[in-house]
Amino acid sequence: MAAVRVLTLAVVTLLAVCSGCAPSPSGPGASADLRVMTWNVLTARFDPPDWAGTIAAWRPAVVGLQEICAGEAVALADLLRTEYGLPYVAVPGPIRPTPVEDADPVNAALRRPCHDGGVVQYGLAVLTLLPVTAVSTELYPPDHRDEQRGDQRLTVRAPTGGPITVYNTHVGLAGVQGAQIRDLAGRALREPGPTVVLGDLNVSQAGDPGALAPLRDGFAEVDPGERLRTSPNDPDDPDAAPVDEIDHVFVRGLAVVAPAAAPWTPSSDHRPLIGTLRP
DSSP states (O other), X not given: OOOXXXXXXXXXXXXXXXXXXXXXXXXXXXXXXXXXXXXEOOTTTOOHHHHHHHHHHHOOSEEEEEEEEHHHHHHHHHHHHHHHOXXXXXXXXXXOOOHXXXXXXXHHTTHHHHTOTTSOOEEEEEEESSOEEEEEEEEOOOOTTSOOOEEEEEEEEOTTSOEEEEEEEEOOSTTOHHHHHHHHHHHHTTOSSOEEEEXXXXXXXXXXXXXXXXXXXXXXXXXXXXXXXXXXXOTTOTTSOOOBOOEEEEEESSXXXXXXXXXXXXXXXXXXXXXXXXX
């Protein structure tokens, strides 16, 4: 399996500066509650000022973002700090193709949203109010039918002081979902402590009920009854109901302590999915 692990000096420096500045995350009922969000933000149409209000309204301790440029993640965290007083740290996780895949037209198209020339800066990012102690990005095996995909892995420190591992991912299309989810689940299930897996998995129970089995075998879900739909969200019509539940939050070693939410948003073709957890 082709794998790339990325840990930049800039991120390390930023984390060192901010590691002690995170407040206790908001949550119903107890200061130890941990709100998490996954959100595909559709960078080609929207920008950080469009996304900031939704994040500020919910104030999740951890936000997994997909379809975002690295520079936009940093700008979004800056905006949330300066305009909303929320000291988020941005951890970009660009999905950079292997050299062979980089020449493929489907990956060349990734350079357009971020205007980043020869080095792709597009893919994933995490914003967090919690101290971060480890960061890596890994690629799924290349597949010429779809753009290169991968996941971020972070270790954050919970309000109670213990570590939580967070995986943020954007799974591919064109039939690659099952293999990529098995890859992700295999690594996430080996984590020794509390773990959260979140992202746009591009698969629903109705569309492919078996694809999510590797995660469901070892994890609970914040929306186990799949009552919430997140895609497609109509930014112009809050009354237009989404039909697919392709955005997911899976947890292990953490309790789900409140109903999940998937509010309408005017700034993406996906609604965010939000869960509240307790270590």
